[in-house]
Amino acid sequence: MEDPRASADLIIKNAGQLLTCSRDAGDLIGLIPDGWVAVGKDKIVAIGGEKDVRPYMTERTTVLDAAGKVVMPGFVDCHTHVVFGGTRAEEYCARLETDDLEELRRRGVPMGIMVTLSATRGLPEDILFEQSAERVRRMVISGTTTLESKSGYSLNIEGEMRQLRINKALAEAFPIDISSTFLGAHGWAPEMTKESYMDMLIKDMIPEVGKSGLAEACDIWCDAGHYEAEECRKILEAGREHGMEPKIHAGAYSYIGGEDLAAEMKMYSADHLNYTPVSALEKLAKSGVAGVVLPGIDFAVNHPLFFDPRPMYEAGLELGMATNCCPGCWCTSMPFIIALACRQHRMSPARALRAATYGGARALRREKEVGSLEVAKQADILILGIPTYEDIAYRLGDNPVETVIKSGKISVRNNAIVA
Ligand SMILES: [Zn+2]
Incomplete structure (x- = not known):
């Protein structure tokens, strides 16, 4: 035979x-x-x-x-917020002129996540799908074959579930695998206090998302003015109890201990890492947590402190790299992100390519199937x-x-x- x-x-x-x-x-x-x-x-x-x-x-x-x-x-784009409504081109262009956000507020320039929140909440599901699908189509022709996509622009149960359903529909509509992440803790709903929102997140939203099976991971934004490390622990432990593995936005604008929590909880990944000290990088590496770096956002917001990959390699951290496609960084191209990583962050092309393939798969715990x-x-x-x-x-x-x-x-x- x-x-x-x-x-x-x-x-x-x-x-x-x-x-x-x-x-x-x-x-x-x-x-x-x-x-x-x-x-x-x-x-x-x-x-x-x-x-x-x-x-x-x-x-x-x-x-x-x-x-x-x-x-x-194929590229593994392991950190995106690709499902969102509307555009923030006006904000992006206003911020080309000045980094003085107070001045832009005085001028009435609409800015930040709350602008996207109202644009996303206000769209019918089919239109939100269409707007997101156009970005995913561009990712596919740019060589992305595995994509992570987070919710987080609704901050209420119906809206977050809708974003997660769209993740599933996008994976069915395009030749791409999607790793779906619940990011109900991207912020808190403007109509609620942080405490009451956290309460609802833990008691209602996380159990419902867990039951739906629409998300494999639970993410949070840990930073000064956002969620504190101990708040992250509560939310991510609740996520884990309901079948979602933890990951974290950490060190983007301050170091407040999210990275140490990532190591302790053995999370999928810790992402951004601009302000992360060597001691925390070493803990992450030792715990097998992947680091994820995002050259596009540092470029798009003219970040005051670009991430530095060198101490990350020296600590032995496996690095993933991603577009962070979102309203503040409208990028669908992993080749462009590689070019930025090399020029702006002085990564060698080999390091950047590995992070865009094997490293991304590692950050999604899919390295046994894809990424190499x-x-x-x-x-x-x-x-x-x-x-x-x-x-x-x-x-x-x-x-x-x-x-x-x-x-x-x-x-x-x-x-x-x-x-
Ligand atoms: Zn993000």
Whole structure:
């Protein structure tokens, strides 16, 4: 009988640079020159050089020639707020002129999360879906194959559930996997006190979201003026009791101990880390918590203290990297984020690429399925029309992605979704 492993549905041959981005890659990205990869159904069945892969070729195998191109895993965008209503272009442009927020308030410029809250609450579900879907479509053609998407722009039970339902609908509408996160603690509802909102969050919202099965993780914004570390503990422990794993926005504008809590609770990830001291980075690394860095938001808000990745590597932290697509940072492109990470934060292209693939998968605890090209992993593969991976960092604002293979199927070709 024919060995089913010995036949591939799809083979990519002759890749100028094939990047596996596997966990133990000594160069961080597992570069194989003249690389070949074979796909059977939705999984990778062989990878390496021609001699490793050619035996899987039959007359019914689709063969793509990637000579002179880069082949790599699909991007894992592990931190986004992509489901929101409206736009904050007016605020963004006003803040190009000045960092004096008081002056902008006096001028009556609408600003901040509450603007998005009312825009999101006010939209019918189908329109909110459409507005979010346009962003997700752009993510897909830019090579994102796994996406994290948070709720958090409604801060009431109906609205938060609606955002989570849209996450599910987006995953059904596009060739993308979505890791759905409940972020009811993005702030608190303007019509309530923080204390009464927290009470409702713990007693009503978290149990209902948990029961729905619409979110795999529970997130919170820990910062001065937002939630204190001890408040985060209460909320995230309630989330865990209802089947949602904790993650945290920490150190974005102040260090108040959210990172230490992340280590103690062994959270999925701690995200932002602009103000995080080395002692807390070391705790995170030791506890197996991933760090997530967000070059786009530092750029978009002209952050007073850009995150510094060097002490993070030195502490041994596995880093994910994400667009943080949100109304304050309207970015759908992981290649642009890689370019920013390299230029603005002096990450090497190899470090940035690893964070955009394996590291992101690690932050979502999906590294056994996605984020790297290895036998038995999901076949989420990009073919880039550039000769070297460094060109992702070098060619600013380009979309280098020519072909996206999602779960073994060609899903994007030349900037259009085909499946
Ligand atoms: Zn965020």
